[in-house]
Amino acid sequence: MAISRADALVAVERSPAASGARDRDRWIDAFTFDAHVEDPVGSRPHRGHTAIARFYDTFIGPRDIAFDRDVDIVVGSTVIRDLNLRVRMGSGVTMRIPAYLRYDVADDLGELKIAALYAFWELPAMVAQFLGSGPRAVAPGLQLSKGLLLNQGLIGALGFLSGFRGPGHQGKRRFGEFLSDARAGDEVALRRRLGKGARITFGDDVAMGGTELLSRLAGARQRKLIAAGHHLVVGIERDGHRDVLMAEVSTRPFAVNRIRYFSDAGEVVRPPFEHDRDG
Structure with a gap:
């Protein structure tokens, strides 16, 4: 229900x-x-x-x-x-x-x-x-x-x-670079920082592609960034909406392995891009 x-x-x-x-x-x-x-x-x-x-x-x-x-x-x-x-x-x-x-x-x-x-x-x-x-x-x-x-x-x-335990200052810096690339609309740089087989979803289950994620981050304002365990969590402000992105990362070498995007502004409704192939 x-x-x-x-x-x-x-x-x-x-x-x-x-x-x-x-x-x-x-x-x-x-x-x-x-x-x-x-x-x-x-x-x-x-x-x-x-x-x-x-x-x-x-x-x-x-x-x-x-x-x-x-x-x-x-x-x-x-x-x-x-x-x-x-x-x-x-x-x-x-x-x-x-x-x-x-x-x-x-x-x-x-x-x-x-x-x-x-x-x-x-x-x-x-x-x-x-x-x-x-x-x-x-x-x-x-x-x-x-x-x-x-x-x-x-x-x-x-x-x-x-x-x-956590990614520390170095991990936060690398993740900040990942976000900067995404907010600048640089899809090539974004994909380069994703780990092999990285999974991106709206919430826990609805598949998103790298292009869809980029469309939500491009031009957005970054709010506070928190590192805890193997997670990095950041607030995203765009078009008058407040969203939250949760990422799971590895540090040696640094890679973003899992992204969950949470927003009240609406789910992904079109067929997902096949981001897993892009790694």
């Missing part, structure tokens, strides 16, 4: 609403029983209510989190939220974290709930900002470390630290 934009947003909104109310049970109940939470992307995922509850106890419950939302994009059962997070870690220490959140929603016994949450934000940048608070960061840092070990165990704590 098709999911309306309004229903998808209502399902998604249950999570930040429960977080703001410090309602642990309501926050957990916003997710399906077998839900997947990866926050930040690149860190060890949390699967199922038991693991999600430990995630709440470690990262959400002890802190005040505000969601400064910019735009929501809904494609089928997926909501992409462009926002900034304000996380109050302790007295005098408030983190401001640029992010994109991806929510996948699904029917759960007749009720729409969150089946997966992927939080794209940069752990290295957050840690640098946190340490920049100086002595004020000591107490909240110790509290976070204690919570990690108590709720996640050593393996879980190491799994969180794996969120430091």
Whole structure:
């Protein structure tokens, strides 16, 4: 059954609403029983209510989190939220974290709930900002470390630290060049940076060709770029619309291997170009 934009947003909104109310049970109940939470992307995922509850106890419950939302994009059962997070870690220490959140929603016994949450934000940048608070960061840092070990165990704590993995500044630079070529309408340069067999889709499933992607990026304005895990996520502004492009990349050598393009402005409706042959 098709999911309306309004229903998808209502399902998604249950999570930040429960977080703001410090309602642990309501926050957990916003997710399906077998839900997947990866926050930040690149860190060890949390699967199922038991693991999600430990995630709440470690990262959400002890802190005040505000969601400064910019735009929501809904494609089928997926909501992409462009926002900034304000996380109050302790007295005098408030983190401001640029992010994109991806929510996948699904029917759960007749009720729409969150089946997966992927939080794209940069752990290295957050840690640098946190340490920049100086002595004020000591107490909240110790509290976070204690919570990690108590709720996640050593393996879980190491799994969180794996969120430091990513393409880094070099990968972001190369991806910025890829976007610049696309925005300039340079199809040859765009295809040269695509990995062999690279797949391009509107959302998760609707095939797009390189030419179709180029038509959406040419002349567009690039907004914030986030690197998380093996992903690079960027906002695209064109013709008064706000879109989001998610790319999966490899770094040695750098190549764009997978692109998902999310837009409220309409799907691809014509037959797809055979971009896979072009590599």
